[in-house]
Amino acid sequence: MNEELKVNASALPRSHLEAGSTENVSTAVSSQTPVVESEPELVVNPWDIVLCTSGTLISCENVVVVLIIFHNPNLRAPMFLLIGSLALADLLAGIGLIVNFVFAYLLQSEATTLVTVGLIVASFSASVCSLLAITVDRYLSLYYALTYNSERTVTFTYVMLVLLWGTSICLGLLPVLGWNCLQDEATCSVVRPLTKNHAAILSVSFLFLFALMLQLYIQICKIVMRHAHQIALQHHFLATSHYVTTRKGVSTLAIILGTFAACWIPFTLYFLIADYTYPSIYTYATLLPATYNSIINPVIYAFRNQEIQKALCLIGCGCVPSSLSQRARSPSDV
Template identity: 30%
Template sequence: MEFANRSHNDFSLHHVELSSLNDFMENNETNSTAGERNSLGCVQIRIPQELFLTLGLISLVENILVVLAIIKNRNLHSPMYYFICCLAVSDMLVSVSNVVETIVMLLNDHGLLYLHPRMLLHLDNVIDVMICSSVVSSLSFLCTIAADRYITIFYALRYHSIMTTQRAVTIIVVVWLASITSSILFILYHTDDAVIVCLVTFFCTTLVFNAVLYLHMFFLAHVHSRRIVAFHKSRRQSTSMKGAITLTILLGVFIICWGPFFLHLILILTCPNSPFCNCFFRNFNLFLILIICNSLIDPLIYAYRSLELRKTLQELVLCSWCTCA
């Protein structure tokens, strides 16, 4: 059931939910050191478990602060920030699953923990659901935020009647239910290549959806702004465009960090036995690090692009520091 193997002995946990790669890697796994070349000339880089743990803990703390800041500051109680809060929760799923997996691996490697195979299987399934829910919900909320910015720019006068708080909450509930349900189904049918096809198709579809909205927003926003004469409306237009630019940055970072992972899925389907694909598969840990880095970078983007959120985060950090002192 495992999709990737981060351990160098018989114990392994996994981050995603398909079996094709695991079978391939079990037949080709080596104990190479960092930067060592195998017989095919492939470089396999080993990444210390401590690095996974450190990055996971940092990203977890960052995203918890973002969620607390949005909850604390009433000025951030708007649909867009509700969606950003959910995006932070999605990143937290990656961080939590990574931290739990790495701690279990380290304890096992040092002989401090033994898990019964059935318990290990259950833990694997839980981690799978968390990771899959994270990627599906992240893509969904990126699309939701894009649609929210689109409505803000092109339907400014009707925005508050279109995107009400109740409607935003309904969207959030539907996205999470769909993400969790689809993740469980992916786990149940993990041996079917259709699962990989569904994930890749969903990834590509969301990218196309966002690209269409962005092109329309950025190319026609200037024309639309001419129709807005009042100063306060122009200021709202500028704020909406700033939100759209922030989302563009978030989407770009997401593509960079998750792109190799989805390329990995595509190669599983297209060339599982190719020497080139073999080399690509051997460095799966690098793609996991990129995924964790996405969870770590997103809060920095929120803080950099939003003065209100940045001030609230500073207050939370200072309060925590004073309490600890």
């Protein structure tokens, strides 16, 4: 009986046995072969590209202003120191936007995020504070016209610079020193890793500075109108000339303040009321116009200035056009 079973077993089709063994071998080999996973493709947010481009333009514009003021010994008056402070703050803001883009896609870590966001917060805070300092300086130059060029004005300017940069640096260091939402996502604002409390402080501070600037510009408008009226009486100008001169000065101030408000107010209000649950497109749509203010600042405060225009002409062509050397300062040049 056993011999019969052996014969029957040996009579099984040889091809069936080979197929079964081949299948077992292939299964074993496939189980031992490591699976190579393809790396996910890097997807770049178009909004981040636009912000990086905006940062590049900001840097290129403001580095020109910083170099002109730094290398020209004739531009050491308080007004130019404040314009240089504004240009330096905007330059750092532009660099911060570029560095943030690079780190976000090439070197992602909590440390780099905290440093870049802190740099952006500090630089934009210094930019807004420098705008307020320029407004204060313009008000003092008109209100105390006879004593403005004294040593006291220079000292006051340096005090303003120390205060505004000290405050801005402190605001920028808050995320690095631990005031961030990396450990608790529920406390995040629309700009990670800033907390909602940090966002509230920045927004309320900005609204306070804007209200102060608005009040100062109203006073400047009154002084400009009064000066233009006195000049018109002294030179026996026609009423039309007086009206044109005054309107030009008021229009300039309105453009300056209106541009500042249009750029910053939307993001400030959104930054104050929104949190991390809101769609990111709203953050980008309000933050981008705020960066445009740093693009416009050199045009309004630096390139319109006669002395800086002369310096640019000397660098560009080595000469100063007669239209610049003969132009007199008017009450509208505020």
